[in-house]
Amino acid sequence: MIEIENVTFHHGKSPILKDVSLTIKRGGITALIGPNGAGKSTLFALMARLLPLQSGKISFDAMDIRQTPSRELAKKLAILRQDTHVASRITVQDMVGFGRFPHHQGRATSLDHDKVQAALNVFDLADIAERFIDELSGGQRQRVLVAMAYAQDTEYLLLDEPLNNLDMHFARNLMHQLRDLADNHGKTIVVVLHEINYAAAHADTIIALKNGEVAAHSRTDEFMTEEAISRIYDMSVKVKAVDGLKMALHHV
Amino acid sequence: MRHHFAPLQRTSALWPIVLAVVLLGLVAGSLVTGAANVSALDLFRRGESGDILLVSRLPRTLATILTGASLAVAGVIMQTLVRNRFVEPATTGTGECAALGLLATLLLVPGAPLLAKMAISSAAAFAGTAIFLALVSRLPPTQPLLVPLTGIVYGGIIGSISIFIAYENDLLQYISVWMNGEFSGVLQGRYELLWASGAAALAAYFYADQFTVAGFGKDTAHGLGLSYRAVMIAGLSIVALITSFTVLTVGMLPFVGLVVPNIISRFRGDNTKETLPLVAILGGALVLASDLIGRLIRYPYEIPAGTIFGVLGTGVFLWLLFARPARRG
Numbered sequence: 001m002i003e004i005e006n007v008t009f010h011h012g013k014s015p016i017l018k019d020v021s022l023t024i025k026r027g028g029i030t031a032l033i034g035p036n037g038a039g040k041s042t043l044f045a046l047m048a049r050l051l052p053l054q055s056g057k058i059s060f061d062a063m064d065i066r067q068t069p070s071r072e073l074a075k076k077l078a079i080l081r082q083d084t085h086v087a088s089r090i091t092v093q094d095m096v097g098f099g100r101f102p103h104h105q106g107r108a109t110s111l112d113h114d115k116v117q118a119a120l121n122v123f124d125l126a127d128i129a130e131r132f133i134d135e136l137s138g139g140q141r142q143r144v145l146v147a148m149a150y151a152q153d154t155e156y157l158l159l160d161e162p163l164n165n166l167d168m169h170f171a172r173n174l175m176h177q178l179r180d181l182a183d184n185h186g187k188t189i190v191v192v193l194h195e196i197n198y199a200a201a202h203a204d205t206i207i208a209l210k211n212g213e214v215a216a217h218s219r220t221d222e223f224m225t226e227e228a229i230s231r232i233y234d235m236s237v238k239v240k241a242v243d244g245l246k247m248a249l250h251h252v
Numbered sequence: 253m254r255h256h257f258a259p260l261q262r263t264s265a266l267w268p269i270v271l272a273v274v275l276l277g278l279v280a281g282s283l284v285t286g287a288a289n290v291s292a293l294d295l296f297r298r299g300e301s302g303d304i305l306l307v308s309r310l311p312r313t314l315a316t317i318l319t320g321a322s323l324a325v326a327g328v329i330m331q332t333l334v335r336n337r338f339v340e341p342a343t344t345g346t347g348e349c350a351a352l353g354l355l356a357t358l359l360l361v362p363g364a365p366l367l368a369k370m371a372i373s374s375a376a377a378f379a380g381t382a383i384f385l386a387l388v389s390r391l392p393p394t395q396p397l398l399v400p401l402t403g404i405v406y407g408g409i410i411g412s413i414s415i416f417i418a419y420e421n422d423l424l425q426y427i428s429v430w431m432n433g434e435f436s437g438v439l440q441g442r443y444e445l446l447w448a449s450g451a452a453a454l455a456a457y458f459y460a461d462q463f464t465v466a467g468f469g470k471d472t473a474h475g476l477g478l479s480y481r482a483v484m485i486a487g488l489s490i491v492a493l494i495t496s497f498t499v500l501t502v503g504m505l506p507f508v509g510l511v512v513p514n515i516i517s518r519f520r521g522d523n524t525k526e527t528l529p530l531v532a533i534l535g536g537a538l539v540l541a542s543d544l545i546g547r548l549i550r551y552p553y554e555i556p557a558g559t560i561f562g563v564l565g566t567g568v569f570l571w572l573l574f575a576r577p578a579r580r581g
């Protein structure tokens with residue numbers, strides 16, 4: 001269970017998050033949505049302690065992030081940042097391998113090798129495993145970073161716009177993989193999504209942030225209403241059921 | 253990590269072997285090159301020829317290798333930690349700060365034991381580099397060349413301060429010896445500190461994965477549970493030690509830490525655990541080759557190894573800047 005209690009955050013004088021409190025249950029996929037600048041990435045950065053908490057409290061199960069050593073935290077949760085830019089010339093395989101770093105600190109065992117191999121296979125990277133990551137396309141690079149978080153094999157997974165740059169094949173594939181991790185491996189996944197229909201199709205719960213505040217937190221099918229989406233994104237959007245699934249028609 | 257890809261394992265094992273063979277050839281060349289006519293086998297005989305080898309040529313050969321290897325390693329560490337391919341002890345003020353520290357010991361505690369002098373010099377190198385890093389952290393990341401340019405100006409300022417102080421105290425010749433690396437004065441008993449420099453470079457190997465992870469950037473490193481600060485401090489300490497050992501024994505050799513890591517990165521990437529040994533061997537080989545060329549080109553006179561390396565290094569570096577990186581896989 002992730003507990004976020006009264007988290008407020010300022011950049012300089014401007015408030016970015018205003019008294020955010022959330023409880024995210026163990027297991028399942030939670031989609032974090034909201035307009036640009038709502039504070040989604042900031043919330044993630046606080047959760048993974050990439051930014052220092054200014055006030056409030058965040059804990060994973062009983063683990064208060066302020067009292068947890070970095071290495072323990074890295075075994076509890078993996079984070080994929082929205083704007084990860086790695087300039088090193090590292091092969092795909094080695095890069096994914098570093099996802100195991102919190103576990104082995106440099107001394108990889110055969111278990112680590114197996115997990116890396118599994119991650120390479122799951123994200124279709126085995127064929128390009130020997131390529132340097134600075135020679136990949138944007139989507140391939142994104143898959144490497146996702147695979148790295150996957151290989152980290154933590155109970156909690158925070159993914160900030162993992163679908164960035166992915167074509168529709170890999171985007172759906174990734175959502176299916178997340179579903180599998182949640183359903184069959186007991187992982188708790190929080191994922192920032194801009195395409196609301198991916199949330200509609202694959203997430204159990206939706207949390208919406210707007211202007212640094214929680215604007216909605218409900219089960220996906222309850223959330224998917226014209227009223228809720230229009231309110232959060234300040235635009236009118238039609239919602240239609242397709243094969244029993246509510247879809248937002250926001251493209252037209 | 254090569255576990256599942258046997259073919260690559262073979263090709264990557266080839267690199268250190270080829271480099272090591274080249275290095276051995278250079279060692280043999282270095283042992284037989286000089287005014288007196290001796291052969292490498294004299295090392296095992298008694299008499300004057302054997303003495304020349306033991307007292308002069310072997311120490312000189314070892315000194316060039318140790319210097320080249322450890323400066324190249326220092327370069328790789330800096331480039332990884334600063335995430336900039338153009339930094340090395342000579343472009344970040346590290347060398348100048350080590351020299352300033354040494355100068356301070358000469359003036360303030362002239363009777364201090366060597367170890368204490370080294371400690372002060374290393375501390376100065378460490379502090380100077382840390383100040384430099386704090387300065388450049390404000391530079392825009394889109395302009396990577398600004399970092400070494402700032403470093404050269406910064407080093408220049410520190411260097412002028414040293415020169416001013418040295419001039420006032422009639423110690424100028426020291427500065428020139430410290431800042432211009434060459435090996436003609438290396439004799440048995442006068443280069444052994446370089447083994448400590450080599451040991452510092454070896455210590456880097458135990459941090460290899462930590463350095464690589466730190467090179468991914470602060471956030472990614474934190475996400476992987478790395479104590480970023482501790483790794484920064486360890487890396488900079490190693491760099492500071494290597495730099496001050498080198499400055500005191502043979503003098504600063506610019507470009508080694510810049511060129512060698514860039515060559516290896518081109519072909520073998522930046523996974524430090526894999527590249528550190530290659531960087532060390534190539535660094536040793538190139539500096540030894542420079543020294544050898546310097547001894548042969550105007551025989552029996554000598555051109556300093558630093559000068560030769562500067563000329564060759566600039567050429568190689570320009571080529572690296574403009575050529576496309578090697579592709580792999």
Ligand SMILES: Nc1ncnc2c1ncn2[C@@H]1O[C@H](COP(=O)(O)OP(=O)(O)OP(=O)(O)O)[C@@H](O)[C@H]1O
Pocket residue numbers: 011016034035036037038039040041042043082
């Ligand atoms: N370093 C910073 N200094 C000042 N303000 C910042 C900084 N980083 C982010 N902000 C501001 O904080 C707010 C929240 O940013 P955040 O990145 O969390 O938004 P987001 O919800 O992830 O948006 P997006 O959907 O565009 O990724 C924005 O208004 C942004 O301008």
Ligand SMILES: [Mg+2]
Pocket residue numbers: 040041042082160
């Ligand atoms: Mg964001």
